[in-house]
Amino acid sequence: xxxxxHTQERTFCKWLNTKLEANGYPPMxxxxxxxxxxxxxxxxxxxxxxxxxxxxxxxxxxxxxxAENVNKALEFITSRGVKLTNIGPEDGNLKLILGMIWTLxxxxxxxxxxxEGLSAKEGLLLWCQRKTAPYNEVDVKDFTYSWSDxxxxxxxxxxxxxxxxxxxxxxxxxxHANTQLAFDVAAEHLGIPQLLEVAxxxxxxxxxxxxxMTYIASFFHAFSTMDQAETVSRRIxxxxxxxxxxxxxxxxxxxxxxALLASLSEIQEHWExxxxxxxxxxxxxxxAEFATYKQTKKRTWVTEKQDIxxxxxxxxxKLKTYKLREYIPPSGLALTDLDDAWKALLASxxxxxxxxxxxxxxxxxxxxxxxxxxAHDFEKRLHVVSTDLSAIEGPLEDQQLQIEKLQxxxxxxxxxxxxxxxxxxxxxxAKVEENDxxxxxxxxxxxxxxxxxxxIAKKIAFIDNQIVSRNMTNLxxxxxEQFESTFRYFDRDETNTLNQSELxxxxxSFGIIYPDEDVDIIYDQLVQAYGAVTFEAxxxxxxxxxxxxxxxxxxxxxxxxxxxxxxxxxxLDLRLAHIPASAIDYLREVMPGAQNEAGEFEYDYEAWxxxxxxxxxxxxxxxxxxxxxxxxxxxxxxxxxSPDNTEVxxxxxxxxxxxxxFLGNLPEGECRWAVYDFEFQKGDEGVRNKLxxxxxxxxxxxxxxxxxxASSKDAxxxxxxGISTEIQGTDLAEVSYESIxxxxxxxx
Numbered sequence: 001x002x003x004x005x006h007t008q009e010r011t012f013c014k015w016l017n018t019k020l021e022a023n024g025y026p027p028m029x030x031x032x033x034x035x036x037x038x039x040x041x042x043x044x045x046x047x048x049x050x051x052x053x054x055x056x057x058x059x060x061x062x063x064x065x066x067a068e069n070v071n072k073a074l075e076f077i078t079s080r081g082v083k084l085t086n087i088g089p090e091d092g093n094l095k096l097i098l099g100m101i102w103t104l105x106x107x108x109x110x111x112x113x114x115x116e117g118l119s120a121k122e123g124l125l126l127w128c129q130r131k132t133a134p135y136n137e138v139d140v141k142d143f144t145y146s147w148s149d150x151x152x153x154x155x156x157x158x159x160x161x162x163x164x165x166x167x168x169x170x171x172x173x174x175x176h177a178n179t180q181l182a183f184d185v186a187a188e189h190l191g192i193p194q195l196l197e198v199a200x201x202x203x204x205x206x207x208x209x210x211x212x213m214t215y216i217a218s219f220f221h222a223f224s225t226m227d228q229a230e231t232v233s234r235r236i237x238x239x240x241x242x243x244x245x246x247x248x249x250x251x252x253x254x255x256x257x258x259a260l261l262a263s264l265s266e267i268q269e270h271w272e273x274x275x276x277x278x279x280x281x282x283x284x285x286x287x288a289e290f291a292t293y294k295q296t297k298k299r300t301w302v303t304e305k306q307d308i309x310x311x312x313x314x315x316x317x318k319l320k321t322y323k324l325r326e327y328i329p330p331s332g333l334a335l336t337d338l339d340d341a342w343k344a345l346l347a348s349x350x351x352x353x354x355x356x357x358x359x360x361x362x363x364x365x366x367x368x369x370x371x372x373x374x375a376h377d378f379e380k381r382l383h384v385v386s387t388d389l390s391a392i393e394g395p396l397e398d399q400q401l402q403i404e405k406l407q408x409x410x411x412x413x414x415x416x417x418x419x420x421x422x423x424x425x426x427x428x429x430a431k432v433e434e435n436d437x438x439x440x441x442x443x444x445x446x447x448x449x450x451x452x453x454x455x456i457a458k459k460i461a462f463i464d465n466q467i468v469s470r471n472m473t474n475l476x477x478x479x480x481e482q483f484e485s486t487f488r489y490f491d492r493d494e495t496n497t498l499n500q501s502e503l504x505x506x507x508x509s510f511g512i513i514y515p516d517e518d519v520d521i522i523y524d525q526l527v528q529a530y531g532a533v534t535f536e537a538x539x540x541x542x543x544x545x546x547x548x549x550x551x552x553x554x555x556x557x558x559x560x561x562x563x564x565x566x567x568x569x570x571x572l573d574l575r576l577a578h579i580p581a582s583a584i585d586y587l588r589e590v591m592p593g594a595q596n597e598a599g600e601f602e603y604d605y606e607a608w609x610x611x612x613x614x615x616x617x618x619x620x621x622x623x624x625x626x627x628x629x630x631x632x633x634x635x636x637x638x639x640x641x642s643p644d645n646t647e648v649x650x651x652x653x654x655x656x657x658x659x660x661x662f663l664g665n666l667p668e669g670e671c672r673w674a675v676y677d678f679e680f681q682k683g684d685e686g687v688r689n690k691l692x693x694x695x696x697x698x699x700x701x702x703x704x705x706x707x708x709x710a711s712s713k714d715a716x717x718x719x720x721x722g723i724s725t726e727i728q729g730t731d732l733a734e735v736s737y738e739s740i741x742x743x744x745x746x747x748x
Contacts, residue, residue, distance in 0.1 A: 004208045007200050009094065009279040011211035012101045014195045016040075021048045031097050038069025045076045048108045074691055080109045102210050109217050124213065127220060128152070131159045137172050143212040148201050150178030153219075157185055158222045175202045192218045242318060249315045250327060256308050257333045260301060264341050265291070268348040276359050280367070283359045290356060294349075305342060309335060364432050367372050371423040372437035378416045378445055385409055388454050389459065400463050407456055417442075417449055454494065459536070461496035468536040487538050498533040506538070508718045512545055559605040568593075568602035590708075617648045617719045624650050625720050628677060629691065636662050639673040639716060645708055648673070648716045659737050666735070671709040672696040673716055673725070690724040690744050693717060699730050 009031055017027035025043055028034035035041050037060050042053050047486040053076050057065040079425045082103055106120065123144070132138040140146045147153065153171060158167040164185050170178055179198045186192035195215045201207050276283055312335055315327050329335075385406065392402045424442040427435070465484055490498060490506040498506060500523045507513070514522065522541070523533065530537040562577045563569040569591075574584045591603040621639060629635035633655055640651040651672065652665055657679075666672055674694035682688045695713060697706050717723070725747060729735035 004206075005094065005098065007196075007208045008098050008102075008212050010197075010257070011195045011200075011208070011214055012098060012105070014193060015105065016044060016101065018193050019044055023047050031101070032094055034661070035097060036070075037066040038071070038073055041073040042069055042076075044104075045073050048104065049080065077104065080107065105214050105217070109221070110213065113217065121213065124217060124220060128156065128216065131156055134159075135167070137194065143209045144207045147212055147216075148204075148207060149175040150180070150182050150201070153182030153186070154178055155218050155637075156216075156223075157182060157190070158236065160226065161189070186219070186222075190219075190222050192222050214487050239322070242322065246315055246318055246327075249311055249318075253308060253311050253315065254330065254333055256304065256311070256352075257329070257338060260304055260308065261332075261338065261341050263297075263301065264345045268298075268345065270346060271352040278363070280360070280363045280426065283356060283363060286359070287356050290352065305338065311323070343472045361428075364427075367423070367430050367432055368435045368437050371427055371432075372435060372440075373418070374420045374423050375438050375442075375445060377442040378413070378420050379440060379448070382413060382445070382448055382452060385413065386455070389452070389455055392459070396463055396467050397533065400460075400467075402457050403456060403463060403577065407460070410453060410456070413449055413452075417445060420445055442706060457494060457496075461494075464496065465535040468539055482537070483539055483542055485537050496535060498538060503533050505718065507545075508714070513714060557664055563605065567604070567606060569605050570602055572600075583681070598677070609614055614645065617716055618642075618650070620650055621648055622719055624653055625675060628653075628675065629722055632677075635650055636674060636676040638665055639675075639713065640671075641708060648712060663732060663735065666694075666729075666732075667697050669698060669700045669702075671698070671701050671705050673709070673713065675720060678740060678744060680744055682745060691722055692740065692744070693720065693723045693726045694729060694735065695726065696729050696735070 013031055016031075020040070020043060021027055025040075028040060036055070037058070039058055042056050046053055053072055056069050056072055060066045060069055074730075077100075110120050110124060111118060113127065118126050121143075125140070128140045132140050132152055135151070135155040135158075136156045138146075138152050140152050140728070149172075151170070154165060154167055154170060157164055165181065169537055172178075172179075176198050179201050183194045183196070183198070187194050192215075195218070196211060274286065276286070312327075312329075318361065319325065319327060388406055389403075391397050392406070394402075421442050465487075486506050486509055490502045490509075492502065500519065503523060503526075504514075504519055526533050526537045528543065559569060562573050562579075564573070566573075571584065572587065574587065579587075587603065588601070591605060591608040593601045593603040596602050621637075624634070624637055628637055634653050635655055635657055636653070637650060638652040639648055641647070644650050654661070654665070656662070662674075662676060666674070672694075675697060676692045676694065678690045678692050680688055680690070695709070697709060717726070725744065727735060727740065727743070733739065
């Protein structure tokens with residue numbers, strides 16, 4: 001008898017004994033002997049078929065009785081669709097008996113195994129593979145070699161009952177221990193009898209497939225029974241959980257629906273109770289609150305409403321899935337009730353929005369009328385003042401009293417304008433962009449008030465100046481007119497006073513120039529005497545100055561006397577008048593002259609006096625200078641005298657930053673003036689700019705030209721406001737870049 005048949009006999013015998021012992025029958029010791037009388041075979045068929053085979057000989061003694069019993073069992077087996085081959089009631093061949101028992105095992109134990117559409121052997125193998133797949137050391141391919149190390153058995157147990165053994169701590173190389181452990185745990189805790197011996201798996205050249213399948217099938221049925229019990233428990237647990245979740249969901253639905261309905265009702269009651277205060281900030285706050293509500297609270301409610309509908313649908317779906325009765329919400333909590341409440345909310349929102357917009361429009365209209373009324377009232381009052389101002393007449397002292405009385409009405413107008421400004425600010429805050437009730441703006445009225453205030457100030461100054469002029473009996477009307485126009489011109493801020501710089505400029509316009517220290521003294525004396533350099537102080541100063549100076553007319557009369565009323569004067573005329581020789585030499589140099597027929601020089605003193613009385617500055621000089629000063633495009637301007645020497649004109653202007661080019665444009669042997677925008681680096685202070693005034697009088701230029709440019713310089717220099725430094729240059733070394741840079745760096 002080979003090892004495989006011996007293993008099958010022992011395994012099948014143990015398998016049959018488990019059936020017999022479970023039903024109170026004694027176990028078998030030999031398949032051939034114990035099955036020969038048919039009694040044990042009938043008992044087994046009744047157990048596995050779960051039915052009675054009827055009467056049979058329980059203690060057969062005769063051969064025929066035994067044959068009848070065996071035949072009865074075989075017929076039952078055949079009736080159950082089990083096909084038996086080459087075996088009869090009197091067969092005692094072990095091989096045939098093992099084949100029959102294997103057929104019974106297949107029919108009653110393995111045939112009902114099913115896994116993913118596969119049955120019997122293939123199904124059992126697939127079940128083993130799926131259960132042991134997570135275990136890296138296990139690879140079940142068959143029912144022979146795959147079970148020889150005990151790991152597959154341990155994996156099956158650990159997969160279903162990890163509490164029974166610690167798979168990770170197994171010694172994977174100890175095949176016998178692992179197999180025995182699996183046998184012991186299966187028998188003790190799972191009720192699976194040990195049908196095999198350790199040697200059957202570990203020491204066999206090839207474990208017997210049928211024996212292994214029989215034993216592994218016990219694991220399948222044991223765990224399937226466990227799974228079925230768990231399935232039943234899970235089914236009850238799942239149903240209980242379902243009912244509980246439905247109960248929780250119903251309560252949650254009702255609670256959330258009540259809360260949402262209450263919130264919808266509350267906000268509508270709030271809107272109904274609100275009363276506007278009639279101010280724009282109040283209604284604006286209401287509008288902002290409404291906008292915030294729509295962006296926050298309402299969106300939350302929209303989401304909540306959708307979630308409630310979803311929750312209700314989920315409850316109904318769960319009930320329908322398990323064919324349970326449909327859930328009907330309490331009265332007032334149905335989805336239709338929620339939809340009706342939502343429609344009411346939308347209608348209330350529309351009413352509230354219209355109320356806010358209507359209030360805003362009403363306030364804006366009120367503010368338009370308010371501003372228009374204040375603006376018109378102000379304009380009327382301002383017009384009355386302006387009319388009264390233009391109607392002032394009579395003696396100067398009476399006019400002075402009238403204008404002073406009129407001036408007292410200005411503060412009230414300023415207060416009225418403040419009210420107009422406040423009304424306009426309210427309109428701006430309320431976003432009133434147009435006003436059909438008036439054409440005035442606050443800026444218009446402010447400008448008109450400023451004009452009236454200026455007109456009053458000018459009128460006061462005019463009257464004061466007229467009183468001063470009237471009292472100046474030692475001045476001609478022409479002189480008074482000239483002095484007054486000059487004063488008004490240099491009174492830039494129209495305060496009827498001159499500051500020190502304005503005083504210096506006004507005096508210079510008359511050709512009166514003092515050193516800085518003398519100007520300081522004169523200005524301080526005037527301030528001490530008059531409180532400020534008023535028109536009266538300015539007139540008095542000019543009177544004092546002009547009384548000590550020879551007028552141009554007096555000088556012209558003196559020359560006419562020396563020339564015996566001739567239009568020219570000769571050197572002889574000058575000597576006969578006892579004029580010093582140095583003065584004669586100077587006059588010969590500067591006065592234009594021509595030789596007469598006798599060869600004597602005749603000097604045109606009239607032309608010289610005209611020229612000496614002051615050279616004018618062409619307006620183009622000032623506009624070009626302003627272009628350089630403010631536009632920052634031009635880099636320098638070169639000035640010269642007109643051909644008739646009566647006017648300063650622009651000789652050249654340039655945007656070039658090349659300083660050497662500028663020097664090249666200063667002609668040799670000819671005088672020029674120039675203004676240069678000089679850019680330089682001043683220590684840590686960074687890049688600086690200085691406007692430099694150049695007096696270019698080269699050594700080789702003619703004396704007459706030097707005198708003309710020297711005497712005419714002040715007229716040009718005074719008209720160029722903002723010049724920082726004056727540079728005298730007689731040769732190129734004095735105006736070189738290094739020389740100029742050194743000078744400007746020493747300036748503060």
